[in-house]
Amino acid sequence: MKIPVPEHIRKLEAYQPGKPIKEVERELGLKNTIKMASNENPLGPCPGAVKAAVRALNEVHYYPEGGGFYLCEALSRYYGVAKEQIILGNGSVELIEIAAKTFIQKGLNTVFSDGAFAMYRIATLAMDGDVKVVPMAGRTHDLKAMAKAVDENTRLMLVANPNNPTGTYNSFKEVKELMESVPDTVLVIVDEAYKEYVRKEDYKSAACLLEKHKNLLVLGTFSKAYGLAGLRIGYGFGDPELLQTLHKVRSPFNTSLVAQEACIAALDDREFVKQSVELNYVEMEYLEKELSSLGLKYTPSVCNFILVDVPGSGKAFFEALLREGVIVRPMAMSGFPGSIRVTICKREGNKRFIEATKKVLKSLK
Ligand SMILES: *Cc1c(COP(=O)(O)O)cnc(C)c1O
Numbered sequence: 001m002k003i004p005v006p007e008h009i010r011k012l013e014a015y016q017p018g019k020p021i022k023e024v025e026r027e028l029g030l031k032n033t034i035k036m037a038s039n040e041n042p043l044g045p046c047p048g049a050v051k052a053a054v055r056a057l058n059e060v061h062y063y064p065e066g067g068g069f070y071l072c073e074a075l076s077r078y079y080g081v082a083k084e085q086i087i088l089g090n091g092s093v094e095l096i097e098i099a100a101k102t103f104i105q106k107g108l109n110t111v112f113s114d115g116a117f118a119m120y121r122i123a124t125l126a127m128d129g130d131v132k133v134v135p136m137a138g139r140t141h142d143l144k145a146m147a148k149a150v151d152e153n154t155r156l157m158l159v160a161n162p163n164n165p166t167g168t169y170n171s172f173k174e175v176k177e178l179m180e181s182v183p184d185t186v187l188v189i190v191d192e193a194y195k196e197y198v199r200k201e202d203y204k205s206a207a208c209l210l211e212k213h214k215n216l217l218v219l220g221t222f223s224k225a226y227g228l229a230g231l232r233i234g235y236g237f238g239d240p241e242l243l244q245t246l247h248k249v250r251s252p253f254n255t256s257l258v259a260q261e262a263c264i265a266a267l268d269d270r271e272f273v274k275q276s277v278e279l280n281y282v283e284m285e286y287l288e289k290e291l292s293s294l295g296l297k298y299t300p301s302v303c304n305f306i307l308v309d310v311p312g313s314g315k316a317f318f319e320a321l322l323r324e325g326v327i328v329r330p331m332a333m334s335g336f337p338g339s340i341r342v343t344i345c346k347r348e349g350n351k352r353f354i355e356a357t358k359k360v361l362k363s364l365k
Contacts, residue, residue: 006128008125009126012125012126015119015122016118017038018038019035019322020035021033028322030325033326033327034345034352034353036327036342036349037341038343040224041229042279042343042344042345043227043275043279045230048266048268048269048272049231050262052261052264056258059257060256062257063257064255064256064257066254068255070260071235072235075235079237085240086243087235087236087238088234088235088254088255088260089250089254090254091221091233091234092191092193092236093234094232094234094254096119096120096189097119098246098249100129103187104127104129105129106128107129108129108130108153108154108155109129109130109131109155110129110131110154111132111154111157111186112131112133112146112157112159113133113134113141113146113159113163114134114135114136115139115166116158116163116334117158117160117165117334120158132149134146136166139166139168139299140163140166143170143178144177144178144181147178147181150182150183154186155187156189157187157188158189158191159175159188159189159190161175161203161206162194162198162203164194164303164305164341165307165329165334167299167300167301167302167307168301168302169203171200173202175190175206179212179213184213184215186215187215188213188217190216190217192205192206193219194224196225196276197277197303197304199277199281200302205218210237210238214242215239215242216238217242219235219236220237221235222263224304226266227272231262231263232255233260280304283344283350284344286347286350288300290354294358294361296308296309304343304344305342305343307339307340310339310340311364312338313332313337313338314330314339317360320360324359324360326352328341328342328343329341329342
């Protein structure tokens with residue numbers, strides 16, 4: 001290619017998504033592989049959402065409502081946040097990109113913690129911004145250190161709560177103190193992709209801090225607990241003036257008509273999320289017990305995945321599991337070269353993972 005690529009794009013490393021089942025089966029000549037790599041819902045998609053999506057297909061000769069008016073209304077009712085305080089993204093990841101496009105340019109920086117979601121780095125570097133990576137306290141965000149890392153060129157701070165890939169969380173009190181200590185010239189994005197799964201007394205969504213802090217954007221998604229990752233809808237709660245600024249950068253029809261309709265229906269299907277979370281904890285207990293009995297260390301998780309420390313490199317372990325037809329995720333890209341991340345599935349899948357892990361461990365001896 002003869003087109004000159006700007007230096008900051010040339011240096012950028014592309015996001016490595018979890019391997020799709022079909023790709024793995026094709027490459028390794030396997031059948032019946034199981035994917036535990038992308039934190040997708042093992043119960044499949046929320047059924048009410050699928051029905052609504054099928055109905056909406058008959059309307060797709062129309063452009064969608066650009067801002068997703070009715071979905072914003074449904075989210076507003078569900079969460080008690082004003083419609084003007086809601087913005088939709090093609091997945092919540094797009095909202096992170098929109099925020100970076102809006103606020104980051106050369107010379108400006110984003111603060112996030114080591115071992116955070118890989119997209120935070122990519123979104124910043126793509127805008128030629130700098131990343132200020134703050135070490136974690138153990139495997140949890142060190143919010144005090146993150147606040148201290150802010151300088152006059154900081155425009156964004158990204159906090160996944162709970163965090164992927166560690167599965168750890170910060171208490172509401174800590175997040176509140178963070179908002180109180182960060183200057184209001186920094187947009188703090190609290191990414192709550194896994195909030196539905198958390199069962200901790202001291203955890204709460206940061207959305208109730210919006211009243212007081214205009215420099216806050218709280219993200220949620222339909223990709224995890226609602227089982228709608230393939231439809232690509234995430235949402236952000238923020239101050240109306242902030243959202244007006246983000247809307248300027250948002251592509252006009254960034255979420256599809258089918259996805260909007262499906263997500264409106266999903267919000268009505270409370271039973272599905274409840275079932276998903278209940279299954280998650282039964283299976284988490286099973287996996288924790290089995291991992292311990294294999295002598296493997298893991299990070300206690302409040303999400304639908306577990307970060308497991310393995311002997312040798314996470315990449316080698318991942319590849320060995322792949323040959324057994326089990327797709328997990330190596331985590332070197334997020335700063336954990338000796339770990340794999342495993343999505344909690346139904347019992348049958350979790351058992352297969354444990355059996356495959358036993359085999360791999362034996363072959364290492
Ligand atoms: C899965 C995930 C998301 C959700 O991404 P979508 O674009 O909404 O599918 C966001 N943040 C983190 C940390 C995640 O793990």
